[in-house]
Amino acid sequence: MTQRTAPPRETAEPSPQGAPGGDGSGLLDGVPRQRGPREAVGTRVPEPALAAGSRLCTPRPWRLLPTPTGTPFTFGYAIVLCVTSLITAYADPALVHALLQGSSTDVTHLVRMPELVLIGSALWVAGGVTSPFAIAFVLVLTALERRLGGLRTAGVFLLGHVLATLATEVPVGLAVLAGHLPDSSLHRLDYGVSFGVAAGIGALAGLLPLWLRLPLLAGFGWMLLQDLLAFTDPMTNWGHLIALGIGIATWPVVRRWYATRLGTGGG
Template sequence: MITEARAMLRRADRHRSSWSLLRYVPNPKTTPFTFGYLVVLLGTTLVLEFADPALTDRLLQLSSTDAHNLWRRPLASLLTSAIWLPGESWFAYAAIFAVAVAPLERRFGVRRTALVFFAGHIVATLVTELPVMALISAHVLPASAGHWLDIGVSYGFFTTAGALVFLLHGRMRLLALAAMEAFVAVIWLGDDPASLDSIVTLLGHAFAAHFGLLVCGPWLRASIRRPEPNSAG
């Protein structure tokens, strides 16, 4: 009887552990921004998978935040470029969002998390693409440099990751910072590191990560000590 009771207790502990892990999975109740964003990315991923290739190519070209689009349709490209994962696994990004975006949302809420994410996406895009536009105008770069496909959520992800690193303490912050910097380097080296678009993307990732670390993280920490507007009364 004692052995059976111990076995039942172990099974109960495993059951409770499984349920406790589920609370870290993005869901519409505790992390609506993260969950909703993943739903949008799943939808666009299914479009890329099953829609007509000519249509999807056109959609990606219109959404790209390359220099050409930023000059002709800046708002549309900035808003739509972060809803696609061309050639990338949705499941991998679901895990990334669970690790980097959801924890920020659980602590700071939808509004601040969305602001950090999209501020990083927009600012890193402009910081990297506006110089490309200037160099094209000065005939330093060919016009073709303004037409590469620049799409994805990585700038927003690295911004939230940088903010989370700032919010850590002591050795954990140093380890997380090293891991983030290594991740930036691995992505760059995994592509064609000598190509111009890879270099621009590397700079965008590095800027987004440090924008989150040096700007968004301190802002979030300061916001803990400030009450929300109209929160009282």
């Protein structure tokens, strides 16, 4: 009887890398096959991550206003300005005049008690809470604090307030000493937050994209130039322009602060 011989088995050639079983997953059950680059690219993003990304891109207009937790400096400062505005509106006029005169950053007060009047003058809003600079205070400082934090926003505000005040009042004192202005110029009424707000606008412009930065600077600068040409209060108008320039000069610093804040997860 002729013995039947089985046909020779074909030797399985190793599968190329990336083909089914090429990584050994077809030899051992329960060993997951590793994903290749093609599969990693097409991986589906989990739904919670997509939802978080969509929330980041969703406009949130309420963030334009200060909050106690998000922008504590601007929120607390705005409360103070509301209180002082109520005082100017409803208190006895003689008392209001005495308070404003005592807080004025004129030359006489700057020589006698500079720290007190530089802080006190920034606690009032000329024109009340409905004035343009009061509204700009809320919007600009809120936006700046969300980008820089409270302490740095306060630093920008005080820098513009103090330097612009000194830049406008020191020449008055020198002009009086030289005999070009009367002695009454040493006692002019000067108070408000407008210098600090103007510096905040200049600083904030450096953190905005170009399509927002140019209209902001052009519109605000044109408004200040119109006030200066009207010549109703040239010293204050010059102070606004100086404060805006101070804010623009802080761009290298505030941009570095902003980048640091984003890098630490605080933006």
